[in-house]
Amino acid sequence: MKAAVIVFPGLNRDRDMIAALTKIGGVAPAEVWHQDADIPDVDLIVIPGGFSYGDYLRCGAIAARSPMMDKIRERAAKGVKVLGVCNGFQILIEAGLLPGALMRNTSLKFVCREVKLEVTNTDNVFTNGYTKGQIIRCPVAHHDGNYFADAETLAALEGDGRVAFRYAEGTNPNGSINNIAGILNAEKNVLGLMPHPENLIEAAHGGIDGRALFAALLDKAA
Amino acid sequence: MTLRNDIEITPQLVADHGLKADEYQKILDLIGREPTYTELGIFSAMWNEHCSYKSSKKWLRTLPTQGPRVIQGPGENAGVVDIGDGQAVVFKMESHNHPSFIEPYQGAATGVGGILRDVFTMGARPVAAMNALRFGAPEHEKTRHLVHGVVAGVGGYGNSFGVPTVAGEVEFDARYNGNNLVNAFAAGLADTDKIFYSKAEGVGLPVVYLGAKTGRDGVGGATMASAEFGDDIEEKRPTVQVGDPFTEKRLLEACLELMATGAVIAIQDMGAAGLTCSAVEMGAKGDLGIELNLDKVPVREEHMTAYEMMLSESQERMLMVLHPEKEPEARAVFEKWELDFATVGKTTDDLRFRVLWQGEEVANLPIKELGDEAPEYDRPWVEPKIPAALAANDVPQMDVADALLKLIGGHQCSSRRWVYEQYDTMIQGNSIQRPGGDAGVIRVLGHDSKGLAFTSDVNPRYCEANPYEGGKQAVAECWRNLTATGAEPLAATDNLNFGNPERPEIMGQLVKAVGGIGDACRALDFPIVSGNVSLYNETNGRGILPTPTIGGVGLLPDWQKSVRIGFTAANQPILLIGGPALRGTHLGQSIYLRDLFDRRDGDAPHVDLAAERKTGDFVRKLIRSGVVTACHDLSDGGLGVALAEMAISGGIGATVVDVEGHDPLLQYFGEDQGRYLVTLNLDPQGEEIVALWEEAKSLGIEAPWIGTTGGTDLVLGKAKPVSVAALTSAHEDWFPNYMSA
Numbered sequence: 010m011k012a013a014v015i016v017f018p019g020l021n022r023d024r025d026m027i028a029a030l031t032k033i034g035g036v037a038p039a040e041v042w043h044q045d046a047d048i049p050d051v052d053l054i055v056i057p058g059g060f061s062y063g064d065y066l067r068c069g070a071i072a073a074r075s076p077m078m079d080k081i082r083e084r085a086a087k088g089v090k091v092l093g094v095c096n097g098f099q100i101l102i103e104a105g106l107l108p109g110a111l112m113r114n115t116s117l118k119f120v121c122r123e124v125k126l127e128v129t130n131t132d133n134v135f136t137n138g139y140t141k142g143q144i145i146r147c148p149v150a151h152h153d154g155n156y157f158a159d160a161e162t163l164a165a166l167e168g169d170g171r172v173a174f175r176y177a178e179g180t181n182p183n184g185s186i187n188n189i190a191g192i193l194n195a196e197k198n199v200l201g202l203m204p205h206p207e208n209l210i211e212a213a214h215g216g217i218d219g220r221a222l223f224a225a226l227l228d229k230a231a
Numbered sequence: 232m233t234l235r236n237d238i239e240i241t242p243q244l245v246a247d248h249g250l251k252a253d254e255y256q257k258i259l260d261l262i263g264r265e266p267t268y269t270e271l272g273i274f275s276a277m278w279n280e281h282c283s284y285k286s287s288k289k290w291l292r293t294l295p296t297q298g299p300r301v302i303q304g305p306g307e308n309a310g311v312v313d314i315g316d317g318q319a320v321v322f323k324m325e326s327h328n329h330p331s332f333i334e335p336y337q338g339a340a341t342g343v344g345g346i347l348r349d350v351f352t353m354g355a356r357p358v359a360a361m362n363a364l365r366f367g368a369p370e371h372e373k374t375r376h377l378v379h380g381v382v383a384g385v386g387g388y389g390n391s392f393g394v395p396t397v398a399g400e401v402e403f404d405a406r407y408n409g410n411n412l413v414n415a416f417a418a419g420l421a422d423t424d425k426i427f428y429s430k431a432e433g434v435g436l437p438v439v440y441l442g443a444k445t446g447r448d449g450v451g452g453a454t455m456a457s458a459e460f461g462d463d464i465e466e467k468r469p470t471v472q473v474g475d476p477f478t479e480k481r482l483l484e485a486c487l488e489l490m491a492t493g494a495v496i497a498i499q500d501m502g503a504a505g506l507t508c509s510a511v512e513m514g515a516k517g518d519l520g521i522e523l524n525l526d527k528v529p530v531r532e533e534h535m536t537a538y539e540m541m542l543s544e545s546q547e548r549m550l551m552v553l554h555p556e557k558e559p560e561a562r563a564v565f566e567k568w569e570l571d572f573a574t575v576g577k578t579t580d581d582l583r584f585r586v587l588w589q590g591e592e593v594a595n596l597p598i599k600e601l602g603d604e605a606p607e608y609d610r611p612w613v614e615p616k617i618p619a620a621l622a623a624n625d626v627p628q629m630d631v632a633d634a635l636l637k638l639i640g641g642h643q644c645s646s647r648r649w650v651y652e653q654y655d656t657m658i659q660g661n662s663i664q665r666p667g668g669d670a671g672v673i674r675v676l677g678h679d680s681k682g683l684a685f686t687s688d689v690n691p692r693y694c695e696a697n698p699y700e701g702g703k704q705a706v707a708e709c710w711r712n713l714t715a716t717g718a719e720p721l722a723a724t725d726n727l728n729f730g731n732p733e734r735p736e737i738m739g740q741l742v743k744a745v746g747g748i749g750d751a752c753r754a755l756d757f758p759i760v761s762g763n764v765s766l767y768n769e770t771n772g773r774g775i776l777p778t779p780t781i782g783g784v785g786l787l788p789d790w791q792k793s794v795r796i797g798f799t800a801a802n803q804p805i806l807l808i809g810g811p812a813l814r815g816t817h818l819g820q821s822i823y824l825r826d827l828f829d830r831r832d833g834d835a836p837h838v839d840l841a842a843e844r845k846t847g848d849f850v851r852k853l854i855r856s857g858v859v860t861a862c863h864d865l866s867d868g869g870l871g872v873a874l875a876e877m878a879i880s881g882g883i884g885a886t887v888v889d890v891e892g893h894d895p896l897l898q899y900f901g902e903d904q905g906r907y908l909v910t911l912n913l914d915p916q917g918e919e920i921v922a923l924w925e926e927a928k929s930l931g932i933e934a935p936w937i938g939t940t941g942g943t944d945l946v947l948g949k950a951k952p953v954s955v956a957a958l959t960s961a962h963e964d965w966f967p968n969y970m971s972a
Contacts, residue, residue: 018568019477021392024657025658027662060393064391065477119386150657208657208660214660
């Protein structure tokens, strides 16, 4: 399993993501600079978290319009797995690879804390290492994670098992509708989520609940 | 030599630049002619308090700055300390007080930006940040607004830049009503053989400008930061700079990439007084002249004058001296990151600082004298008046349990979660202990087990009562907090916040506090390797509490052996290590008196430095031996508050026995120094704990068993039990309730 991490200027959890992929997969992912001519031939493309282009204009809006996103869109259409975490999720939404919108947290404040996630659906390549309904710990760190979609979109997401993660046990940190923390595209090869599973993969992080996501993607044991 | 001057230099203009008549005379004597307007601006930037340390230098020289691990002490962008294995920690703390009061979000944000730049300028990737914030009384009309803005600004910049905030302080006192304090700390990691300095070397080499463009923001900022506030404060908003963390993040990556190419000879970030200060420092340190051509400086606005360009404090800018043959390589790095790169001058051999603008020479000054010959004052000072000690029987009475709940749910001791959850505390994936404990702990990337601990401490009410003891105590508490995680304290940075040094009583506070800091640092082998002085923190003639913030760094050989403050299991013995046999005895300047009885009397507690060191070394050894399951130092609120914090953090209660025949209020709320609470995974009746007591006894350290963990209540002797749940909600609720009120 080969992975690539896409780096836009201003992303800052790229190193965390690369560390997680390397530690769990045993091989370092390719690092792809946003201006690189192409993405190497990989099975998994990851857009990590941070503040691409400073979150200026709107979170993810500028990166979503870069030529690199056209390349990612092409790969996704061919079935390559695409994972966007935090700002990566915001970029995927702004680029139209995932539906809905991520608005400012209802608290209007940046929030960094650990929350609980329910693994809502496991019939996809991202979450099949968990059991359906499993509650896991996971950190969040964002200012704009308040997921919203219109009723029709929500019905489709819920009806087709495309809600991958939900905030559980009253820990919704941002006001997301239906407690949605992460969603899949219709083909279920693109996942975007606000929480940071890459920051909970080893003893030093105080837990390893995030490992199963990467292990499933990289065909490794968690 | 005469330079054309379009603007007449009047006594009023000189005064508006914060220069005194005798200082202006010194300029005339130095250059033998009237300065140009641009030169006057340059002098005012270099000779103000903020940049020249003219009131404090004499006293700062008395601080210990050397040690076996110190690679670089004060005088560079940040201090550098060896942590073994060819690695170094690079750190500094700096204030951004005045700007944060005028414009809290941008003032705090650019404070964080400035300190991060100081660290990566030296070649170190920032790995941890802290901030010490002090605001006016909670009930003051501006306080909420300032807390909102400052916290959002700190978070807004640090989160976007991508450094974890691992520790900090937030305190309220009416004496900060008109002048809050924002002290920002950053630490980075570098290889010891890849540290970069600001000293220029070589004649005729390109001086290169990097980063963001120059605008008019912050013109005169350093001069503003060296003046008292009056009622015209709102008019000073244009002197506050605006931060752009996105540019700073790119600047970090670009600088580190550039440094790896070997192109950099010297580098200096543009902080206070921007282009002026950075160019002068690089030249003066290297015994070289510098010639700048301002027509080459990337600008954001048209028609900027030389004066404005030289004094602009636009953020996210760097100045470097580069190897000319590597210039194309260097340029490519900056083009990749879409940052400006411009050769704006050269080094010269004539020790002059020359500034060219539109084909004309607008400044030509002796470079060494600009820096080294800044006025230095031995300002008059008076011995502070130390309040009389409290009478032994002066113990205002209150129910112990009620007092504990009030203190743990009051503004001083309540949880700071509302604040630190707005900071990214986990980014980089190395945070072992996040805010809420005694010190932040991170693991060191590139090493199997090494960790670093960080804390920032000062007790301003002690410093106000007794500046010498307060200075000692700030250092001791910092050293103690590092020790409580199991770390070996390595070195510290000091951020000295005081009022107007032209007043002898304020100068007396500074002199005595620095004396206390120096004595404590010497006794604890805890050198000061960097720092910053912020004076004139007063509004309409009333100074802040003297606040010498100490930021400390400690080393853990194995982060897995670090301990936290929360109780970890029931039925474990609790020992109180250090301090007097009667546990608590000192109520003077305590939180108990201040927050429950509105009394600010008595002397501050004195720190016995020999006992401090002995006790700390003993505790650290215990932690490293693996028998300690939790450890917490005693500070504000004494034994009672420390026990409550351990119970809240661990979600486990405890039962503690009183010392018979001694007022419980003194026992639980006295703020005697040099004390730690530990819980042990030892049998309280077993041989190992007896051996521990024998060792403590042979060292002359009190280490009594005081109780046992367990249950859902905290029971302090004969006081009524308080549930951990009640303590927790009191502790957690104060801040969010206050901010939403």
